[in-house]
Amino acid sequence: MVPKSFGDENQQAVELLGANQIPVKITQIERELKFSKKLHYIEAGSNLVPYTTPEEYFNLSQKKLKGKNIYIETNAEGCIPFSGKYGANLYQEIYNYGLVAAQIAKNYEFDVIHAHDWLTYPAGMAAKQVSGKPLVVHVHATDFDRSGGSVNPSVYRIEKEGLDAADAIITVSNLTRNIVINNYKIKPTKVTTVYNAVEPVHNGHQNHIGKADNEKVVTFLGRITMQKGPEYFIEAANKVLKNMDNVRFVMAGSGDMMDKMVERAASLGIMDKFHFTGFLKGEDVFKMFAHSDLYIMPSVSEPFGISPLEAMQTGVPVIISKQSGVSEILKHAIKIDFWDIDKMANAIYAILNYPALSKTIIENGWEEANNLRWDESAQQVHEVYQTVLSKT
Amino acid sequence: MKYICFYFQIHQPFRFRNYSFFDIGKDHYYYNDYLNESVLQKVVQKSYLPTNTLMLKLIKEHGSKFKISFSISGSALDQFELYAPEVIESFKQLAQTGNVEFLAETSAHSLASQIDFSIFKKQIQQHALRIEQLFGVKPKIFRNTELIYSDQIGAEIYKMGFKGMLTEGAKHILGWKSPNYLYYNAMQPKMKLLLKNYKLSDDIAFRFSNKNWDQYPLTAEKFAFWLTELNPKEEVVNLFLDYETFGEHQWADSGIFNFLESLPRAVIKNTPFTFETPSAIIKKLQPVAVINVPHAISWADEERDLTAWLGNCMQNEAFRKLYGLSPKIDQINDPKLLQDWEYLQASDHFYYMSTKWFTDGEVHAYFNPYKDPYEAFINYMNVLTDFAGRVNSFVPDTSENKEINRLNGMLIEKITEIERLKEQLKRMKKKVS
Numbered sequence: 001m002v003p004k005s006f007g008d009e010n011q012q013a014v015e016l017l018g019a020n021q022i023p024v025k026i027t028q029i030e031r032e033l034k035f036s037k038k039l040h041y042i043e044a045g046s047n048l049v050p051y052t053t054p055e056e057y058f059n060l061s062q063k064k065l066k067g068k069n070i071y072i073e074t075n076a077e078g079c080i081p082f083s084g085k086y087g088a089n090l091y092q093e094i095y096n097y098g099l100v101a102a103q104i105a106k107n108y109e110f111d112v113i114h115a116h117d118w119l120t121y122p123a124g125m126a127a128k129q130v131s132g133k134p135l136v137v138h139v140h141a142t143d144f145d146r147s148g149g150s151v152n153p154s155v156y157r158i159e160k161e162g163l164d165a166a167d168a169i170i171t172v173s174n175l176t177r178n179i180v181i182n183n184y185k186i187k188p189t190k191v192t193t194v195y196n197a198v199e200p201v202h203n204g205h206q207n208h209i210g211k212a213d214n215e216k217v218v219t220f221l222g223r224i225t226m227q228k229g230p231e232y233f234i235e236a237a238n239k240v241l242k243n244m245d246n247v248r249f250v251m252a253g254s255g256d257m258m259d260k261m262v263e264r265a266a267s268l269g270i271m272d273k274f275h276f277t278g279f280l281k282g283e284d285v286f287k288m289f290a291h292s293d294l295y296i297m298p299s300v301s302e303p304f305g306i307s308p309l310e311a312m313q314t315g316v317p318v319i320i321s322k323q324s325g326v327s328e329i330l331k332h333a334i335k336i337d338f339w340d341i342d343k344m345a346n347a348i349y350a351i352l353n354y355p356a357l358s359k360t361i362i363e364n365g366w367e368e369a370n371n372l373r374w375d376e377s378a379q380q381v382h383e384v385y386q387t388v389l390s391k392t
Numbered sequence: 393m394k395y396i397c398f399y400f401q402i403h404q405p406f407r408f409r410n411y412s413f414f415d416i417g418k419d420h421y422y423y424n425d426y427l428n429e430s431v432l433q434k435v436v437q438k439s440y441l442p443t444n445t446l447m448l449k450l451i452k453e454h455g456s457k458f459k460i461s462f463s464i465s466g467s468a469l470d471q472f473e474l475y476a477p478e479v480i481e482s483f484k485q486l487a488q489t490g491n492v493e494f495l496a497e498t499s500a501h502s503l504a505s506q507i508d509f510s511i512f513k514k515q516i517q518q519h520a521l522r523i524e525q526l527f528g529v530k531p532k533i534f535r536n537t538e539l540i541y542s543d544q545i546g547a548e549i550y551k552m553g554f555k556g557m558l559t560e561g562a563k564h565i566l567g568w569k570s571p572n573y574l575y576y577n578a579m580q581p582k583m584k585l586l587l588k589n590y591k592l593s594d595d596i597a598f599r600f601s602n603k604n605w606d607q608y609p610l611t612a613e614k615f616a617f618w619l620t621e622l623n624p625k626e627e628v629v630n631l632f633l634d635y636e637t638f639g640e641h642q643w644a645d646s647g648i649f650n651f652l653e654s655l656p657r658a659v660i661k662n663t664p665f666t667f668e669t670p671s672a673i674i675k676k677l678q679p680v681a682v683i684n685v686p687h688a689i690s691w692a693d694e695e696r697d698l699t700a701w702l703g704n705c706m707q708n709e710a711f712r713k714l715y716g717l718s719p720k721i722d723q724i725n726d727p728k729l730l731q732d733w734e735y736l737q738a739s740d741h742f743y744y745m746s747t748k749w750f751t752d753g754e755v756h757a758y759f760n761p762y763k764d765p766y767e768a769f770i771n772y773m774n775v776l777t778d779f780a781g782r783v784n785s786f787v788p789d790t791s792e793n794k795e796i797n798r799l800n801g802m803l804i805e806k807i808t809e810i811e812r813l814k815e816q817l818k819r820m821k822k823k824v825s
Contacts, residue, residue, distance in 0.1 A: 239414070243413060243414070243416075331764070332766075334766055334767075334770075335763075335764075342412060342414070343412070345412075345413070345414075346412040346413050346414070346770065346774070347770065349413040350413065350769075350770035350773065350774070353413075353773075354706075354709070354769070354770070354773045355709070356705045356706045356708070356709030356710075356769070357706055357766060357769055357770065357773070359705055360704060360705055360706050360747070360766075360769075361766065364747065
């Protein structure tokens, strides 16, 4: 069950049904999957967007639908008429979503409830309450990652309730696992780390575009928010530009810190070598990687971080912060503390100036990234299911 | 008569400080003094000094039946002089017993044999001279860095006047042959070879304190018993170890010192073996066969090859760049620059860049200041870039550089002159007041 299907999801193994406009019309699809179990995919219409904070949601809904607040009521049968519009606030939307989940839980046969991140925890809890089936929650990020420390108490409360109610918790890294254990006071035995992976690309290595001129491109790609550490990228770029001329820095993406970043780059006087592309998607992301000689992810707090793996698959060496989950599994990447801009600058300089380094990292990194398979992650999730089922 | 050749390697590199690209061209000091001193002090206190004291005691106890040999790298000697001069005194005491032989090696503990024999030989001569000055005897036997050996290296070493060399008894070069005989070089039959018995050496060096080892615990009596079990025709057992085995790789509380203390007694009493120096062994024994080693071997890892130092493209790149400077180095006589040149060549720097340790971790990580090979390579290349800049300004290739060099020289002259005059002025002022 997903809050919103965009229509571009991979539909090979499962089929996602768009129900944004339909009041809890539930359709059920069966497919044979690898673990020889059938999977039913049901979509309940909602406007929940992954990785949203209440503030972001508010901005989103204000921007698009100013003055068009819609009140949602349940009818006698317990169905919720979904309008496909943004609700008055995010909490209401989450609550509505939970009601649908409870409805589905009542009508369908299943073994395990698996809920991803705080937006769907109430739904998971509702489904558990109705069905009595075990709840597995999957933590892709916590509010500590998103907010940079100033946690929203309402979000924290929902997260805490979900984590407490869960029979098992899956985190995407040990970094996140520790946050869950320490900041949400969860029993460590309940929390398992299952790392993310990437789809293998077999010719990505060759896809890399060698540029004719001697100019190198160093890229930051992601949301320009506090969590992603864009300011450290700018400061390191400034240091490198003082010692090297044939290099350009690109900050691709958008976010609430963008204006501040443009100001900072301008005040450092490096705008002739520092470029902002705005938000990139689809093919453009791939093109950006293909034009890069180095990819940097200086995240302040990154539960996992799949983008370095995509860069590695495209034949681009990466520098990642030690404060990322992916740094726990990657060997063939330069790892730095996000705040250590001297070390970051040093690593940038080295990769651009010592070809043997870049070559070694690219070759080993390409192989390493392609060996991180979803099959293995799925197997581990399956094991978590087995454990909770054996307990009930 | 049968012999045990009990030989120890002593080496410490000058590890680099965190040298970032900001320092290139600005700061020419490369070393992490704190780390180097603290590692050395630790090893000196835990291993070198107590082991030397024990060796001295054993020599007094067993006289001519207990002889040992050492090779001490130039950079280890430098560090003793800097941080622990008492260690040199203690080796001198050992030397005076006449039961200890000091071998020649490259002063820099370098891999020069892999690229340039003239540099290689120069470093050996330098080191041999220093050993003779310190311990009073000219080295007659050669041991290359990490026991690296090939037919060609052996033949070149013979030309320098050495009659014997130590290397690894690698399975792939010995085949069915036993390492427990004297062998000779394939290109120069007069060059004798002592091959490490890695099974018995590693029983002490690596397995001694391993509680999962089926032979644990190892006692001197058990070790002596193994020696009696060898083929009765075999003549020599070469036990080649890092000296840090005693007290550092194997801690004192593992019982390693007790083992060492009782080993000579157990061996001399219960077996036909006595402990002898390499130069005596090559005189007393006849070589039984030739050993063919067309490709260089070493004592490292399972493969016994050089891939731990020159196995990936970062290591090869750094190695090529480093020795690319050698023609210019020949024209330099600045002692500081030559010292850096020597310390840059230490094999350890290349070892730190090995990507093999991702699977073969523990040994490679020993006293390694870097978290991964990439960091090691980055730091080394930054240092090398700065060093190359200094070499180039010393030996300019263009007329422009020549001019800069000349002006630099003038500047330094002027500065020293000013300093001298300032001093003079100070003295005059003092006199006047």
